[in-house]
Amino acid sequence: GENVEQHPSTLSVQEGDSAVIKCTYSDSASNYFPWYKQELGKRPQLIIDIRSNVGEKKDQRIAVTLNKTAKHFSLHITETQPEDSAVYFCAASNLNSGTYKYIFGTGTRLKVLA
Amino acid sequence: GAVVSQHPSRVICKSGTSVKIECRSLDFQATTMFWYRQFPKKSLMLMATSNEGSKATYEQGVEKDKFLINHASLTLSTLTVTSAHPEDSSFYICSARDAVGNSPLHFGNGTRLTVT
Numbered sequence: 036g037e038n039v040e041q042h043p044s045t046l047s048v049q050e051g052d053s054a055v056i057k058c059t060y061s062d063s064a065s066n067y068f069p070w071y072k073q074e075l076g077k078r079p080q081l082i083i084d085i086r087s088n089v090g091e092k093k094d095q096r097i098a099v100t101l102n103k104t105a106k107h108f109s110l111h112i113t114e115t116q117p118e119d120s121a122v123y124f125c126a127a128s129n130l131n132s133g134t135y136k137y138i139f140g141t142g143t144r145l146k147v148l149a
Numbered sequence: 150g151a152v153v154s155q156h157p158s159r160v161i162c163k164s165g166t167s168v169k170i171e172c173r174s175l176d177f178q179a180t181t182m183f184w185y186r187q188f189p190k191k192s193l194m195l196m197a198t199s200n201e202g203s204k205a206t207y208e209q210g211v212e213k214d215k216f217l218i219n220h221a222s223l224t225l226s227t228l229t230v231t232s233a234h235p236e237d238s239s240f241y242i243c244s245a246r247d248a249v250g251n252s253p254l255h256f257g258n259g260t261r262l263t264v265t
Contacts, residue, residue, distance in 0.1 A: 069254070079193070139192050
């Protein structure tokens with residue numbers, strides 16, 4: 036079935052350094068890839084997304100890259116700050132399927148050390 | 150932006166009782182809502198897709214008689230955990246998307262269910 040793998044499961048970086056989280060999806064029909072940030076006990080919040088017709092998207096310190104051939108997509112956070120500490124989930128979806136189901140990765144717990 | 154309201158945020162119930170969780174889209178219409186379950190430090194596991202005016206679609210391994218879903222209007226879906234047991238204790242989160250256009254999912258605040 037559809038599957039999204041996410042690595043690493045935990046990531047610690049020094050404040051100011053960059054963080055990279057990688058996901059791999061199995062369904063080649065997937066064409067939409069959102070990233071969510073979830074702080075402890077709170078709802079997941081969409082931070083950035085990318086569609087399959089684009090290879091890269093950037094929003095200030097956050098960027099996402101997509102390699103459709105390899106079925107990989109990655110989240111890049113530059114100049115990390117303590118408030119970036121949270122769990123990050125990637126997801127893949129096929130917007131043409133009509134179901135709008137998201138398949139989530141297993142999550143990455145990011146710790147930014149001050 | 151789109152807001153999804155989930156209620157209650159926390160509930161403690163006794164084993165054998167039923168608990169209803171509500172999910173509302175406050176400023177948009179949602180023909181489809183999704184119910185997820187999240188175990189501590191784990192990912193979001195899709196339980197079922199709630200479709201307005203029709204039966205919910207359950208994921209493999211999810212008991213439809215145990216987790217009753219009703220999507221009676223374009224702004225409200227409910228999840229009822231029937232005859233709850235301690236193993237049903239978990240964090241349940243709903244999500245919804247605007248029926249117009251290819252908008253992303255927006256999540257509710259989640260409900261922490263504890264069954265004693």
